[in-house]
Amino acid sequence: xxxxxxxxxxxxxxxxxxxxxxxxRNLRRILGTGDTAAEILRGVNLTIFAxxxxxxxxxxxxxxxxxxxxxxxxxxxxxxxxxxxxxxxPSCVHMSGQDTALLGDTQLALLRNRMxxxxxxxxxxxxxxxxxxxxxxxxxxxxxxxxxxxxDRAGELLKRLGLADKQKRRANRLSGGEQQRVAIARAxxxxxxxxxxxxxxxxxxxxxxxxxxxxxxxxxxxxxxxIMVTHxxxxxxxxxxxxxxxxxxxxxxxxxx
Amino acid sequence: xxxxxxxxxxxxxxxxxxxxxxxxxxxxxxxxTMVALMKGFEDKFIVETxxxxxxxxxxxxxxxxxxxxxxxxxxxxxxxxxxSNVKPRENVxxxxxxxxxxxxxxxxxxxxxxxxxxxxxAIATYGTKTLNISVLGVxxxxxxxxxxxxxxxxxxxxxxxxxxxxxxxxxxGISDLLGAKxxxxxSLSSNTGGRTTARVVGIFATGVTPVDYSRAYMLINxxxxxxxxxxxxxxxxxxxxxxxxxxxxxxxxxSIAGYKTESWQESNANFLKIFAIQTIITYIITGALxxxxxxxxxxxxxxxxxxxxxxxxxxxxxxxxxxDITWIYVFQGLMIGLIGTVLGEIxxxxxIESLRRLPIQVEGLIKSxxxxxxxxxxxxxxxxxxxxxxxxxxxxxxxxxAASYDPVEVIRGAH
Numbered sequence: 001x002x003x004x005x006x007x008x009x010x011x012x013x014x015x016x017x018x019x020x021x022x023x024x025r026n027l028r029r030i031l032g033t034g035d036t037a038a039e040i041l042r043g044v045n046l047t048i049f050a051x052x053x054x055x056x057x058x059x060x061x062x063x064x065x066x067x068x069x070x071x072x073x074x075x076x077x078x079x080x081x082x083x084x085x086x087x088x089x090p091s092c093v094h095m096s097g098q099d100t101a102l103l104g105d106t107q108l109a110l111l112r113n114r115m116x117x118x119x120x121x122x123x124x125x126x127x128x129x130x131x132x133x134x135x136x137x138x139x140x141x142x143x144x145x146x147x148x149x150x151x152d153r154a155g156e157l158l159k160r161l162g163l164a165d166k167q168k169r170r171a172n173r174l175s176g177g178e179q180q181r182v183a184i185a186r187a188x189x190x191x192x193x194x195x196x197x198x199x200x201x202x203x204x205x206x207x208x209x210x211x212x213x214x215x216x217x218x219x220x221x222x223x224x225x226x227i228m229v230t231h232x233x234x235x236x237x238x239x240x241x242x243x244x245x246x247x248x249x250x251x252x253x254x255x256x257x
Numbered sequence: 258x259x260x261x262x263x264x265x266x267x268x269x270x271x272x273x274x275x276x277x278x279x280x281x282x283x284x285x286x287x288x289x290t291m292v293a294l295m296k297g298f299e300d301k302f303i304v305e306t307x308x309x310x311x312x313x314x315x316x317x318x319x320x321x322x323x324x325x326x327x328x329x330x331x332x333x334x335x336x337x338x339x340x341s342n343v344k345p346r347e348n349v350x351x352x353x354x355x356x357x358x359x360x361x362x363x364x365x366x367x368x369x370x371x372x373x374x375x376x377x378x379a380i381a382t383y384g385t386k387t388l389n390i391s392v393l394g395v396x397x398x399x400x401x402x403x404x405x406x407x408x409x410x411x412x413x414x415x416x417x418x419x420x421x422x423x424x425x426x427x428x429x430g431i432s433d434l435l436g437a438k439x440x441x442x443x444s445l446s447s448n449t450g451g452r453t454t455a456r457v458v459g460i461f462a463t464g465v466t467p468v469d470y471s472r473a474y475m476l477i478n479x480x481x482x483x484x485x486x487x488x489x490x491x492x493x494x495x496x497x498x499x500x501x502x503x504x505x506x507x508x509x510x511x512s513i514a515g516y517k518t519e520s521w522q523e524s525n526a527n528f529l530k531i532f533a534i535q536t537i538i539t540y541i542i543t544g545a546l547x548x549x550x551x552x553x554x555x556x557x558x559x560x561x562x563x564x565x566x567x568x569x570x571x572x573x574x575x576x577x578x579x580x581d582i583t584w585i586y587v588f589q590g591l592m593i594g595l596i597g598t599v600l601g602e603i604x605x606x607x608x609i610e611s612l613r614r615l616p617i618q619v620e621g622l623i624k625s626x627x628x629x630x631x632x633x634x635x636x637x638x639x640x641x642x643x644x645x646x647x648x649x650x651x652x653x654x655x656x657x658x659a660a661s662y663d664p665v666e667v668i669r670g671a672h
Contacts, residue, residue, distance in 0.1 A: 065668075065669070066665075069665050069668075072574075074573070074574055074664055074665055075663075075665045105578050105579050105580075106578040106579075106580060108578075109573065109576050109577060109578035109579075109581070110576060110578075112573075112574065112575065112576045113575060113576020113577075114576070117575075118571075118574040118575065120571075120574075120668055122567075124567050124568070124570065124571040124574075124668075125571075126262075126568050126572075128265045128266060128268075128269040129265060137258070137262075137572075137575065138575040138576055140258040140261065141258050141575065141576045141577060141581075142576070143258075186575065187575075189575075190576075198668070
């Protein structure tokens with residue numbers, strides 16, 4: 001697969017004084033109620049700085065994806081224990097200083113639109129739209145660019161990801177690897193503070209998986225904060241920080257030398 | 258952006274969307290044509306009845322009944338008054354001082370014209386054919402001011418009543434049944450023994466069957482002679498500025514005249530009730546059609562929501578709120594409703610014009626050449642509003658359901 005165009009800028013110089021981007025304190029998530037209640041996260045504390053490239057690994061059901069969705073504002077932390085008492089200290093996530101639990105649905109949606117880019121295992125592209133339109137949709141929502149400017153930027157992003165000739169193609173007419181790259185371009189559309197990827201290579205063959213891993217590496221090099229959940233050990237090793245989850249808790253948090 | 262997505266979703270299922278639009282279009286078309294048809298007949302009946310018979314009729318029935326002499330003497334409510342062998346006195350029914358009353362009425366605000374009438378039943382004979390008719394003795398000039406009977410003249414002229422001795426103007430129905438034509442002489446006899454031979458000086462056709470088949474006009478003096486009602490005025494016909502306000506004027510006139518005064522609405526209450534029932538049935542049928550169309554919209558949108566659960570999750574993931582998702586589906590309903598309703602109104606309008614031109618002879622309560630269609634702006638507005646409201650209501654449930662999906666559950670595969 002041609003990836004000659006998919007080269008991003010040179011890596012920025014990392015400083016030890018990177019800005020605090022995300023902070024989770026005593027993060028808890030309980031799904032269901034009563035006898036069926038399942039505690040997915042059991043008080044996770046996590047601090048993420050701008051420019052970090054983090055992989056979250058762990059067994060299935062360990063709470064990796066939940067840990068990804070909560071900071072991204074796609075889900076909300078559980079604030080009260082099953083007896084109705086608030087957790088002490090409170091279970092919360094702060095994104096750029098904002099407590100996501102205190103935001104209303106519209107504000108939280110706006111936060112996702114402006115600050116977060118999601119990439120999922122399944123690309124979830126809108127099949128009625130072209131690749132370019134799929135990428136432009138978050139920009140249409142944000143409304144900072146005109147429609148044509150948003151489409152131009154979407155085209156530029158697709159070009160950077162090696163899909164210059166596939167811009168006008170309907171999403172469902174692209175291969176799996178191409179669709180995932182379109183999904184990455186869409187996640188980057190509004191220049192998010194953080195890119196959250198949930199098993200982005202989980203549904204791809206080795207070659208396409210490698211391609212996505214390279215793209216992530218280049219994005220990190222360009223200064224993009226990335227948090228990804230993966231089962232792929234080699235992909236996880238590319239990150240500069242590796243968090244291991246087990247039974248809703250962080251059991252290991254390592255930074256690469 | 259919401260419009261952008263909604264439109265694309267709608268166009269992605271062209272066939273289903275077209276079926277939905279067609280459902281709304283058919284309902285609105287039916288609504289408009291049926292209401293126009295019903296209103297056409299109702300309006301024709303009202304206008305012809307009102308215009309040919311007057312807005313208000315003062316009858317020769319006094320409002321206050323006389324208290325019997327004995328009852329005046331024995332006011333104790335427990336007293337038993339028994340009178341035997343009472344010889345009934347013949348009371349001639351008439352409006353006393355009709356000329357004075359008419360003069361008084363002419364000065365009332367909102368009253369355009371008043372005219373005296375004497376009425377009674379008669380038997381019309383022409384050759385071997387006889388027919389019971391209702392004779393109205395009128396002053397032609399005054400009558401033409403209170404009614405539009407002059408415009409309804411199919412043959413002859415209403416003013417010929419004045420110039421032709423013992424002239425009679427008969428309805429088209431009477432003419433057809435008797436076989437009497439213009440200038441033929443028919444024999445008239447009343448139940449009081451009066452007889453006369455009258456020349457047909459005119460034939461009118463109001464289009465209202467009960468009127469055309471039973472009414473005949475004569476000069477007031479001739480009718481008084483025929484009906485043995487010398488110098489008697491039975492009715493006073495009143496024309497008002499606004500026939501829709503006839504009931505209010507009638508109440509006012511009744512208090513002045515002291516005689517039973519009926520507006521055209523009261524005189525034709527039975528017919529108006531039938532029209533009201535017809536209108537209700539029309540609304541029920543067309544409303545049911547619209548509801549069926551709305552269920553079509555509901556069904557298609559629910560299917561669209563179920564098909565696009567993943568889309569909803571991803572739209573939420575990149576920043577669309579619950580309200581945005583709700584609007585995407587409400588917009589789809591809005592577009593289906595808007596296109597369907599506008600098309601329905603256009604086709605309904607064309608349908609009205611086509612039905613008007615159909616060569617159908619209508620004969621019933623109303624007689625007319627072709628179907629009577631009545632349209633007004635309100636009809637189109639009410640069709641638009643009711644259609645849009647029902648379709649939008651149908652879109653709300655699927656839209657709310659779409660908005661309620663939790664993206665995390667969808668991505669985890671719970672849906």
